[in-house]
Amino acid sequence: MQPMVLSALDMSCVGFLAQGVWTHPADRSTRMNTLDYWLDYARLLERGMFDMLFIADTIGTYDVYGGSIDAAVRGGVQLPMNDPSVVVSGMAAVTKNLGFGITGNVIYEPPYLFARRMSTLDHLTGGRVGWNIVTGILASGAKVMGRDKIVAHDERYDVADEYLELMYKLWEGCWDDDAVRFDREKHLFADPRGVHPVHHDGRYFKMEGVHPCLPSPQRTPFLFQAGASGRGKAFAATHAECVFVNGVSKESVAANVADIRRLAAAQGRNPADVLVLAGATIIVGRTDAEAREKADAYRRCADPEAVLAHAAGGLGVDLSRYPLDEPLTYQETDANRTSMEMFTRNAKRTYTPRQIAEEMALSARNLLIVGSVEHVVGELADWMAKTGVNGFNVARLIMPETLQDFVELAVPALQERGLLKREYRSGTLREKIFGAGPRLRSPHPAAMARTST
Amino acid sequence: MQPMVLSALDMSCVGFLAQGVWTHPADRSTRMNTLDYWLDYARLLERGMFDMLFIADTIGTYDVYGGSIDAAVRGGVQLPMNDPSVVVSGMAAVTKNLGFGITGNVIYEPPYLFARRMSTLDHLTGGRVGWNIVTGILASGAKVMGRDKIVAHDERYDVADEYLELMYKLWEGCWDDDAVRFDREKHLFADPRGVHPVHHDGRYFKMEGVHPCLPSPQRTPFLFQAGASGRGKAFAATHAECVFVNGVSKESVAANVADIRRLAAAQGRNPADVLVLAGATIIVGRTDAEAREKADAYRRCADPEAVLAHAAGGLGVDLSRYPLDEPLTYQETDANRTSMEMFTRNAKRTYTPRQIAEEMALSARNLLIVGSVEHVVGELADWMAKTGVNGFNVARLIMPETLQDFVELAVPALQERGLLKREYRSGTLREKIFGAGPRLRSPHPAAMARTST
Numbered sequence: 001m002q003p004m005v006l007s008a009l010d011m012s013c014v015g016f017l018a019q020g021v022w023t024h025p026a027d028r029s030t031r032m033n034t035l036d037y038w039l040d041y042a043r044l045l046e047r048g049m050f051d052m053l054f055i056a057d058t059i060g061t062y063d064v065y066g067g068s069i070d071a072a073v074r075g076g077v078q079l080p081m082n083d084p085s086v087v088v089s090g091m092a093a094v095t096k097n098l099g100f101g102i103t104g105n106v107i108y109e110p111p112y113l114f115a116r117r118m119s120t121l122d123h124l125t126g127g128r129v130g131w132n133i134v135t136g137i138l139a140s141g142a143k144v145m146g147r148d149k150i151v152a153h154d155e156r157y158d159v160a161d162e163y164l165e166l167m168y169k170l171w172e173g174c175w176d177d178d179a180v181r182f183d184r185e186k187h188l189f190a191d192p193r194g195v196h197p198v199h200h201d202g203r204y205f206k207m208e209g210v211h212p213c214l215p216s217p218q219r220t221p222f223l224f225q226a227g228a229s230g231r232g233k234a235f236a237a238t239h240a241e242c243v244f245v246n247g248v249s250k251e252s253v254a255a256n257v258a259d260i261r262r263l264a265a266a267q268g269r270n271p272a273d274v275l276v277l278a279g280a281t282i283i284v285g286r287t288d289a290e291a292r293e294k295a296d297a298y299r300r301c302a303d304p305e306a307v308l309a310h311a312a313g314g315l316g317v318d319l320s321r322y323p324l325d326e327p328l329t330y331q332e333t334d335a336n337r338t339s340m341e342m343f344t345r346n347a348k349r350t351y352t353p354r355q356i357a358e359e360m361a362l363s364a365r366n367l368l369i370v371g372s373v374e375h376v377v378g379e380l381a382d383w384m385a386k387t388g389v390n391g392f393n394v395a396r397l398i399m400p401e402t403l404q405d406f407v408e409l410a411v412p413a414l415q416e417r418g419l420l421k422r423e424y425r426s427g428t429l430r431e432k433i434f435g436a437g438p439r440l441r442s443p444h445p446a447a448m449a450r451t452s453t
Numbered sequence: 454m455q456p457m458v459l460s461a462l463d464m465s466c467v468g469f470l471a472q473g474v475w476t477h478p479a480d481r482s483t484r485m486n487t488l489d490y491w492l493d494y495a496r497l498l499e500r501g502m503f504d505m506l507f508i509a510d511t512i513g514t515y516d517v518y519g520g521s522i523d524a525a526v527r528g529g530v531q532l533p534m535n536d537p538s539v540v541v542s543g544m545a546a547v548t549k550n551l552g553f554g555i556t557g558n559v560i561y562e563p564p565y566l567f568a569r570r571m572s573t574l575d576h577l578t579g580g581r582v583g584w585n586i587v588t589g590i591l592a593s594g595a596k597v598m599g600r601d602k603i604v605a606h607d608e609r610y611d612v613a614d615e616y617l618e619l620m621y622k623l624w625e626g627c628w629d630d631d632a633v634r635f636d637r638e639k640h641l642f643a644d645p646r647g648v649h650p651v652h653h654d655g656r657y658f659k660m661e662g663v664h665p666c667l668p669s670p671q672r673t674p675f676l677f678q679a680g681a682s683g684r685g686k687a688f689a690a691t692h693a694e695c696v697f698v699n700g701v702s703k704e705s706v707a708a709n710v711a712d713i714r715r716l717a718a719a720q721g722r723n724p725a726d727v728l729v730l731a732g733a734t735i736i737v738g739r740t741d742a743e744a745r746e747k748a749d750a751y752r753r754c755a756d757p758e759a760v761l762a763h764a765a766g767g768l769g770v771d772l773s774r775y776p777l778d779e780p781l782t783y784q785e786t787d788a789n790r791t792s793m794e795m796f797t798r799n800a801k802r803t804y805t806p807r808q809i810a811e812e813m814a815l816s817a818r819n820l821l822i823v824g825s826v827e828h829v830v831g832e833l834a835d836w837m838a839k840t841g842v843n844g845f846n847v848a849r850l851i852m853p854e855t856l857q858d859f860v861e862l863a864v865p866a867l868q869e870r871g872l873l874k875r876e877y878r879s880g881t882l883r884e885k886i887f888g889a890g891p892r893l894r895s896p897h898p899a900a901m902a903r904t905s906t
Contacts, residue, residue: 012573014642023637030635033576033667035545059565061663069648069663073632076642081665082573083566090542090577092488110561112512112597113536120465120536123486124543144565144662179526182483184476187756189467189529195522209597210514210522212534214486303640 003421004384004414005242005391005433007101007277008045008403011056012082017364017395018281019075019310020303029399033082035090042091044400045098048407049421051433052099052130053091054224054244054393055084059105060141062313065305066320072313075306085117092125099429101130101224106163107156108136108145111205112212115170118221119213127217127428127438132224133239135160138313154231162202164239168449169198171220172440174211176451190214196451218438220446222429228256237263238445241430242275244393246365253278253367254387261388268443275390275433278383279366282394283402284376284410294405295362295370298398302361310364311356324354366395373413380410381419456874457837457867458695458844458886460554460730461498461856464509465535470817470848471734472528472763473756482852486535488543495544497853498551501860502873504886505552505583506544507677507697507846508537512558513594515766518758519773525766528759538570545578552882554583554677559616560609561589561598564658565665568623571674572666580670580881580891585677586692588613591766607684615655617692621902622651624673625893627664629904643667649904671891673899675882681709690716691898694883695728697846699818706731706820707840714841721896728843728886731836732819735847736855737829737863747858748815748823751851755814763817764809777807819848830866837872 014022014029022029031037045053061079062072072079088100102121104114121129135156136142142150151159179194200207225240227233236243243260247253261271283298285291312319315328322328327350351359362368369379383389394406414420430437440446467475467482475482484490498506514532515525525532541553555574557567574582588609589595595603604612632647653660678693680686689696696713700706714724736751738744765772768781775781780803804812815821822832836842847859867873883890893899 020640022642023640025637033669034579035542035577038542038577039546061665068645069650070645073643073645073648074641079663079665080667081569082576083570086539086570086574087542087577089488089491089540089544090546093492093543093546108563108566110563110598112599113561116534117536117539121539123535124488124491124540126488140662144660145563146565146659184478187473187476188527189475190526192521192523192526195526197522206599207597209593210532212514212532214533216486 002390004380004419005275005277006048006050006420007052007054007391007393008050008396009054009056009279009393010396011058011078012084012087013076013078013080015076015078015306015310017366018298018302018362018397019077019306020361021298021301021398022076023303024298024301024398026401027398029396033080035087038087038091039094041400042095042098044403044407046095048403048411049415049424050098051391052101052429054101054132055103056132057081057084057103057105057134058138058141059108059136060138060144062138062309063140064316064318065309065312067318071305071309075303075309077306077310077313085121088121088129089124092128097128097424097432099128099130099222099432100125101132101222103132103134105134105136106160107151108141111163111166112170112207112209115167116212119171119211119216122216122218122221123213127430129218130222130224130242130429132226132244133160133164134226139316140313153229157227157231157235159204160235161238162204164445165449166198166200166202166205166207168220168446169200170211172446172449173451174198175215177215180214217428218430220440222433233260233263236260237267237269237274240274241440242277242433244277244279245389246279248363248365248367250383250386253383253389257388273434273444276388277391277393278387278389280380280392280394281363281366281368281397282376282406282410283370283397284373284405286372286409288372288375291371299361304357304361307357307361308353311360319353319356322353325352327352362397363395373409376410377413377417377419380414381417384419455843457833457872458728458730459501459503459873460505460507460844460846461503461849462507462509462732462846463849464511464531465537465540466529466531466533468529468531468759468763470819471751471755471815471850472530472759473814474751474754474851475529476756477751477754477851479854480851482849486533488540491540491544492547494853495548495551497856497860499548501856501864502868502875502877503551504844505554505882507554507583507585508556509585510534510537510556510558510587511591511594512561512589513591513597515591515762516593517769517771518762518765520771524758524762528756528762530759530763530766538574541574541582542577545581550581550877550885552581552583552675552885553578554585554675556585556587558587558589559613560604561594564616564619565623565660565662568620569665572624572664572669575669575671575674576666580883582671583675583677583695583882585679585697586613586617587679592769593766606682610680610684610688612657613688614691615657617898618655618902619651619653619658619660621673621899622653623664625899625902626904627651628668630668633667670881671883673893675886686713686716689713690720690722690727693727694893695730695886697730697732698842699732701816701818701820703836703839706836706842710841726887726897729841730844730846731840731842733833733845733847734816734819734821734850735829735859735863736823736850737826737858739825739862741825741828744824752814757810757814760810760814761806764813772806772809775806778805780805815850816848826862826866829863830870830872833867834870834872
């Protein structure tokens with residue numbers, strides 16, 4: 001078995017996936033506005049041989065529950081939500097190997113400026129940057145961005161396809177590898193024959209000009225995606241190097257993994273070039289009892305209203321209007337089909353608002369593993385064997401306690417079992433993960449956009 | 454006399470203002486893609502008691518000269534041009550007091566995302582962030598941003614005024630100071646009664662929603678501006694806390710400073726609340742002869758074609774079409790009136806292309822001071838006394854040699870003369886500079902946007 005890919009899943013916020021646990025006495029996530037918080041975070045992850053910190057993001061606020069932002073404000077539900085990109089160079093300054101998955105929204109980020117920001121980060125981190133490609137799910141996100149309404153779900157992926165086409169032109173097609181000379185004697189900084197401006201006039205985007213950054217170590221950053229719908233998975237199968245899936249049963253995740261690999265193969269890609277990580281919430285103790293005690297204490301911190309406000313925003317359904325014990329069913333008219341499917345189809349069951357508030361308090365839609373080192377290591381191994389996932393996106397819970405527990409207890413045991421690397425590979429994030437790179441290879445569409453050989 | 458404000462002026466590029474000097478054997482600016490380059494830079498500036506590093510920016514390329522980007526590519530003229538914001542947290546991690554002036558373009562940066570990025574940086578740096586407000590001057594910038602043409606000069610400032618109004622609503626008006634509670638016992642993250650969504654429906658921008666960041670140390674970052682036109686100065690007089698001016702004669706700069714202060718007073722502001730920094734290129738040696746030798750060596754590295762390509766882009770005039778010794782004159786039809794005025798009116802003379810290539814090789818439109826420690830210190834003191842500027846924006850020349858010379862030779866002498874502080878003041882950038890803050894005070898329009906007292 002390949003060593004597992006280990007990612008830490010977080011957002012630049014306080015109330016992330018487990019609403020209310022910020023009130024636990026050990027939690028330090030309210031310090032997330034300080035740089036030291038992130039520097040310590042990065043050091044801890046590198047000590048724990050994590051491949052990357054995956055910084056999710058959302059644009060807009062959770063304002064569906066009760067028709068206002070009040071519940072989100074009271075609970076700190078993904079509000080505040082800081083910019084995910086600007087903290088990275090600080091963390092890069094105190095680490096050598098940790099990668100950084102940065103979320104960028106293709107509907108709202110101006111392509112030229114976003115391409116520049118990512119190339120700059122790829123340079124500054126020595127090629128340790130990934131891009132989590134998202135299209136946004138909140139109607140409130142459209143409104144803060146000055147739009148009347150959110151782009152329809154499937155069309156968002158049409159926009160995303162064109163956005164990626166444009167990114168590849170900028171990252172891969174503008175600068176030949178041998179264009180940059182730095183020739184002091186000849187006063188030749190770069191050879192214009194190797195610099196190719198983009199001429200793009202598409203359905204959604206228009207651009208005339210050259211990418212303003214020199215070729216960065218990876219050129220195209222390591223590409224993440226988490227599309228769960230049919231259209232989302234087709235997009236991921238075309239572009240993603242790493243897909244992030246949710247699911248609470250091994251059967252549903254295994255089917256999802258097989259589906260993604262099948263779609264990638266249908267695109268002419270080697271299915272092994274598409275890694276899949278499962279979102280996981282992990283509470284590990286020296287004994288099962290210790291872990292369960294911690295989990296119970298965390299769960300007592302849960303904030304039911306905040307959990308429902310979070311779920312309501314994701315669903316686009318005002319859960320304050322439904323009886324607590326009435327199962328929610330998917331309706332064609334619901335604004336957010338994808339998220340609704342996550343609750344009602346992927347998990348192969350329906351939920352009542354009360355069940356959402358109780359069962360999703362700690363783990364949202366992730367798998368939840370609570371137990372001794374032996375139990376956690378065994379479960380992770382079993383998930384990899386039975387589902388085909390390549391590793392895990394470990395969701396932040398109590399910061400930094402749950403991560404410290406994982407790093408101090410589970411990581412050495414995973415290494416002893418040969419499930420986790422003892423050393424990082426050299427090179428860029430892509431080389432560390434795949435052992436190949438640093439650039440994307442044919443038939444990935446990024447490679448096709450290269451004008452030089 | 455107040456101690457001088459000392460800022461380092463740079464861009465995230467190689468060929469900045471002195472085109473060609475990257476070819477000097479001592480120059481290390483081709484390393485600017487690495488994080489270590491910037492960390493060393495920040496440490497050097499803090500050792501030299503600089504108040505801030507001012508990172509200018511431009512969107513688009515210098516493609517006017519000869520009708521193509523070729524000259525800019527050959528000379529590395531502000532190409533590459535990396536993102537100015539993402540390097541800041543790295544520098545903040547290795548410094549305690551240095552401020553960071555980050556350029557942000559109000560025509561192209563989506564307001565919600567830009568406000569979030571700046572608030573995040575203000576948090577992460579502990580309030581050490583400034584915003585250099587720009588509107589962009591390159592027609593090529595409009596094209597890479599998917600527009601057919603650049604917004605007309607004066608209208609760009611109308612856009613800027615509305616952009617600032619929106620920023621103040623987000624930074625100052627959304628969150629009352631006492632809204633954030635972090636109350637673990639009551640499970641109250643923040644009080645919704647203190648959170649006020651923005652409802653903005655203006656001529657250029659529309660927004661419905663709440664600023665996604667908690668109040669940062671300064672809320673509104675320290676505001677820089679460099680408008681040189683009449684409309685630009687009116688904008689600066691309304692919003693800027695620090696104005697950056699160019700000019701090679703004390704008379705013209707003195708008139709400019711008086712004009713800015715008069716305009717600020719006319720807005721009801723205390724003229725002392727508007728600092729003015731003069732752009733300065735400084736080559737200091739142990740003796741006059743040593744400094745002149747260095748200057749001559751630097752000048753020999755100048756690249757005339759690159760200098761003209763840079764000037765042509767700023768002017769919007771293809772200087773390759775004009776005879777080398779024919780004075781350039783301002784025409785109403787020229788695309789870029791402001792820059793043309795800088796060359797032809799502020800300096801109270803006209804230039805031929807040859808003069809531009811020769812005289813502007815090292816200093817562009819900045820004042821140039823070359824000499825012994827005594828000469829440099831005397832000149833800086835004289836500039837402050839005769840023009841009313843509060844300090845200098847010291848332009849990068851040979852990196853890091855010219856800055857090291859300045860820090861090692863000029864800084865101790867400036868301190869001995871009582872012209873430069875020996876210690877930083879505590880607090881945010883605003884408090885370090887003004888000795889007051891951390892928030893903007895009435896009658897600044899930012900303060901007026903506050904809903905709480």
